[in-house]
Amino acid sequence: FVIRRKYSSYNLPPGSLGFPLIGQSISLLRALHSNTDYQWYQDRIKKYGPVFKMSLFGSPTVLMAGPAANHFVFSNQDLIFTQTKAINTILGRSILTLSGEELKRVRSALQGYLRLEMVTKYMRKMDEEVRMHIDLNWVGHKTVKAAPLAKRLTFDIICSVIFGQGIGPIREALATDFETLVQALLSLPVNIPFTKFNKGLRASRRIRKVLREIAREREAALQQGHSSSADDFFTYMLVLRSEGTHSLTVEDIVDNAIVILTAGYGTTAVLITFLLRYLANDPDILGKITEEQEEIARRKGPNEPLTWNDVSRMKYTWKVALETLRTVPPIFGSFRTAVKDIEYHGYHIPKGWQVFTAQSITHLDGNFFSDPVKFDPTRFDNQTSLPPYCFVPFGGGPRMCPGNEFARTETLVTMHYLVRQFRWKLCCEEEGYRKDPVPIPVLGLPIELETRSPPEYAHA
Ligand code: HEM
Helix, strand or coil: CCHHHHCCCCCCEEEECCCCCCCCHHHHHHHHHCCHHHHHHHHHHHHCCEEEEEEEEEEEEEEEHHHHHHHHHHHHCCEEECCCHHHHHHHHCCCCCCHHHHHHHHHHHHHHHHHHHHHCCHHHHHHHHHHHHHHHHHCCCEEEEEEHHHHHHHHHHEEEHCCCCCCHHHHHHHHHHHHHHHHCCCCCCCCCCCCCHHHHHHHHHHHHHHHHHHHHHHHHHHCCCCCCCCCCCHHHHHHHCCCCCCCCCCHHHHHHHHHHHHHHHHHHHHCCCCCHHHEEEEEEHHHHHHHHHHHHHHHHCCCCCCCCCHHHHHHHHHHHHHHHHHHCCCCCCEEEEEECCCEEEEEEECCCEEEEEHHHHHHCCCCCCCCCCCCCCCHHHHHCCCCCCCCCCCHHHHHHHCHHHHHHHHHHHHHHHHHHHEEEEECCCCEEECCCCCEEEECCCCEEEEEECCCCCCCC
C-alpha cells in the first residue's frame, strides 16, 4: 500500500511485491535449489508478461525477459552493479563497488590483464598446473569426485597465474579461506561470532594479510628494478600505476585480486564439471572431442606444453563447452540497481529499485534455440547466426566478463589432458544438481575412472 501511494504517478510493471523484505526471495531460492527456476520464471511471465515486479533480497525488483531486456540491463548507464552490504564489506574497494572514472580505469586495467595476448603469456603456467593436478588427484584413482576437484584446479590455476603462488602451505590456506569468503558473499551481514558473514570477514582479513605481503614484495622488487615480468597481477597493476593509468593503492590492488579470484574459479569449475557430466553420457561427442585432441597431440613432442596455437585449434571442443554454458550457465542471472528513475517498455522503474535478467530465459527459448532441451553442440557451428543477446553466459556490454578468454583457455587445456588420458562413468546416473547459487551436482559428481590404454603419453 505504501509503495502504491509513493509511486501513484508511476506506471509500475505488473506483478506483486509480496511480503515486505521477504517478497519472493525464498520462493526463488527454493526454485534455484530444486533446479526448477526456469519454470518459476515461465509461470510468472505467463501471468504478467515479460516485464514484471516482485521483491528480491530486500529490494523491489523488476524482472525483464528476452534479448532486448538483456541488452538493456547490460548496457544502460543508469543501472549500476547491485552492491550488497556483505559484498561491500568483504570485498572492499574493488571493481564491483567503484563508479565513474575510477571504475573505467580499473575495468580497463583488469580487462588488459585478462586479455587474450596476456592469456597466451600465462598458458605455460596453466598447462603445468593442469598436468600436476591430474597427476596428483586423478592418476591411480578408481573413483574421484569431479566437482570439488574442478574447483580446486581452477583455484590453483588462478592462484599460480595471478599471485605467483604455486603448490605449498600458503596456497592451501588461501584455498580454505577463499571457500569461506565465497560462502559469505550472499549471507546476511550479521557480524556476530559463528555467522557465515563473520567467518567470511575473518577469512578475508587473513587473505588480505597474505596477499598484501606478496604485493609488497613485488613492489619492492619493482623499485629495485628486479622484476621485468608483468604476468603476475600485482606487478602488472603496479607498473600501470607508475605509468599514471590508475591511482589504486596496494590495498585496492589486493581487493581487486580477491575479486578476480572469487569471480573466476567457481564459475569455470562449473563449466568443467558439467562438461564431464555431459561427456560421460555421450560417447559420440566424446569421441569427436578425443579425435580433435589426439590430432593436436600428434603434432607435438612428448610432454611439450600446449601453446595458444593448439588451443585455437580446439574448435569442436569449445562448441561443446558453449552448449554446456547454454544449458547450465554458471551465473543464473544479473542484478543491477537504478541510480535514477528509468523507463523500459513504457513502464517506470523507480530510482533504487533492482532490475534482474535470468540467462536461462533466453538460453532455453525455442525461438532462439530449436529443441532447446537437446544437447547439440552443432548449434554453435555458425555463431554469428545467433540473434544478439540471446546467448549470454558471460553477460554483455561494458561489464561483460573480462575473464572469458582465461576461462576458455583453462577449460580447453584441462579437457585436452582429461579426454586423452581417461574414460569415465557416472557413479550415480540419477544424480541431479542444484543451484547454490552456482550449479553443483548434489553428490559432487562422483565418477568411475578408467585409464585409456595404451596411454599415448606419460608425464613425469
Ligand atoms: C565459465 C567461466 C565464467 C563465466 C560463465 C563467467 C561469467 C561472468 C558474468 C555473467 C559476469 C557479469 C555479471 C553481470 O553482468 O552481472 C562476469 C563478471 C566478471 N568475471 Fe567472469 N565468468 C567466468 C570466468 C571468469 C574468470 C576465469 C575470471 C578471471 C580470471 C572472471 C572474472 C570476472 C570479473 C572480474 C567480473 C566482474 C567484471 C566487472 O565488474 O566489470 N570470470 N563473469
